Amino acid sequence: MSEPESSSFTDPGGVTVHLYRWVPAGPPRALVHLAHGMGEHARRYDRVAAALTAAGYEVWADDHRASGRTGAEGAGLGDLGPGGMQGAVESLHAAVAHVAATRPDLAVHLVGHSWGSFLAQRIAERWGGDLAGLVLSGSTLLAGEYLTLGDPNERFQPAATPYDWLSRDPAEVRAYLDDPWCGFEVAFDVAELVHLAIPPADSIPPGLPILVVNGSEDSVGGFNGGGAALADAYRELGVVDVTYREYPGARHELFNETNRDEVLADLVAWLDAHTAG
Template sequence: MTDSDLDWLSLQAGDGQRVHVYRWLPERDPVAVVQIAHGMGEHAARYDWTARQLNAAGYAVYANDHRGHGRTAHPARLGWMGPDGWNRVVADAGDLTDFIAREHPGLPRVLLGHSMGAMLTQQYLYRYGTKLDAAVLSGSPGMAGRLQSWLSRAIATVERWRLGPESESAVMQKLLFGKSNDAFDAPGATGYEWLSRDAGQVAAYVADPQCGFVLRTGSLCDLFAGAAEAQHQENVLQIPPALPVYVFSGSDDPVHRQEKNLERLLAKYRRHLERVDYRSYPGGRHEMLNETNRDEVVQDLLAWLSAALSNPSGNPATASSPN
């Protein structure tokens, strides 16, 4: 099945941008809705398998291609989100949640963000957290230390000045992912083995022309500014305290720096939120939903969702949804 075979719709953002949205509906009336925010250098159609597993458990699923990605992007400008693009990407996610609320009034709503989508979710939670009943972070980079955060922003700013905001940067490619595959290198390696132990999933990613790119310099600057903003204590305190959050990752995922950055995120969240659960999968890499044990990962996700959504009175979004 190709992405053109999937059910989709187009939403218009406030600035006129058309945002491509995929929709997977279960055969019976849904029990809740899961909104997926994909990562950098990929697209929402890659979550077809995950969406179908959620459908089988009774969940409706929606996922949009972010600006600069997939069918929302111009094919020649992958990685360019536009001026103030990252803030607009986060706002697009809020708009999609509003659309979901109109389509499925009264149903619990969950935002599941992977990698860059987890970074999006970390910002979404303090901007629009009252729209949700639960949130899930997959493959999150966590929260960087001050030096790491400052260096990333400084280098991206220099590259934007040197090349222009709409340009690709080999320096940023190397900075972000140059060492990601070091632990998995072997003869015949593609450079993307860090994503999954499943060679078929890695091969599909490598063969996909809409995968494997890094954001343009201007969009990276916006992203890093947003990531720093999400770490500010005053913003964390804006997240609804009763909102349950589930974080899962592979122990061998290079993006969280041996879980140090995840520990920083979990500590900040647990000081403010009533329920923050974490699961680490031994030997797992970056894309746990495309890993060799993805059936286990999805079953754990479904069990957590069932428990987290079993008490609607404690969930801010459902309580405020129109009848």
């Protein structure tokens, strides 16, 4: 796959955010914005972008605040900058809005993984009417018993690395370990989690299609049932099109798992079913 186009914009807090764009061979069916997790960056989603562009979608991704080029060429990896966690939510929303403005004729789907899924949950509450679909991977209900993560690697002892919880594929875990833009800590005050750690609110548009996916061995929302509880919470709020899918044996990073081809095929199928034309 060829290198994506690179660009940047300035978010509401004055932070320069770096963007990547992958273009399909023909006219795009819709736009898909990928929101990566904590301690990683957008270019880890090249494989996802390849599958989506092959299916006719134009794909964008940003290096969130504290991450990738945005962090490394800005305040530094791990530094969320102005507004902390709330600033990160508003920054991702600004990125999605910036992308949508490039093609106002196309619908926008937001696909968030892990931390990116938590940011996406908040975006869907405040600006969900601007989205055609919401996909939450490696996610959980941010309330009650599901808030306690503990040591994500504990379930996989004896572990070969501190990141065995990410994937059953040792090559993918090694790639994470060897990536200089992965594995860093993001600095934030615990009090800032109030901007993320809230259950879904009734401001979610009832017509927004939502897909929640977890591995059954995912330390975030998998084996503790948090992902299924998140899907149920959306249904209880009256969202009419909510799908929960769990992949037996899979761990946290579904797009880097041993069954990634199955996961990506399911993602494409869901997007196809929720894209007009």
